[in-house]
Amino acid sequence: MVSLYVHEIRSRTEADADIVVRCMEGPVQVGARFDRFSGVDRAVDLELIRIFAFHRPVEWLDPVHTGLVTLGGADVRRLAPGQTVRGTNPG
Template sequence: MTEPLTPSSHPVEVELAIDQVTIVNPAEATATVRCMLGPVRCGARFDRIRDSTEAIDLELTQILAYHRPVEELDPVHTALVTLRGTGVQLLTSATPSSRWQAIRGTNPRP
């Protein structure tokens, strides 16, 4: 017999909207983001760009809010984040004529 699933046993879907991105190297980027769905925690994995078929596999390794490291970012708050993995070259900054790019994924299990 299997145990019933509790809310904490389901991966939590998260989303970050990217304002500005800097590609540090082929496997790392820093970005100014707004949390759209969350809270987003360090260790979150992002596997898709909203409205795109391109595959990504990015881990959120650092969140700096008001120049201080934090473990999570609540919805509507902004921060500077570090993302590492495959697909950083697909990330783009917002422009006056384009909307913010959004990446979606899941938080790590507690």
């Protein structure tokens, strides 16, 4: 189980969103799939496309660290600051 707290949405399209997050459970890896988030009763489908931490791209983000991530999937339009997304790492 991995989870990210959504702090700020920097940009969003219909397909993806760049979001400032804090890792709450993890570490979370690029390729992680998220199937639920707070405030939404139905299943969602989001994929972690990339992570930037400490001003550089990284493959994972440890708990309590903050990073800029790109999440992809149609459900990005439902994300809002203050939500927590939950899912699993690849593999």
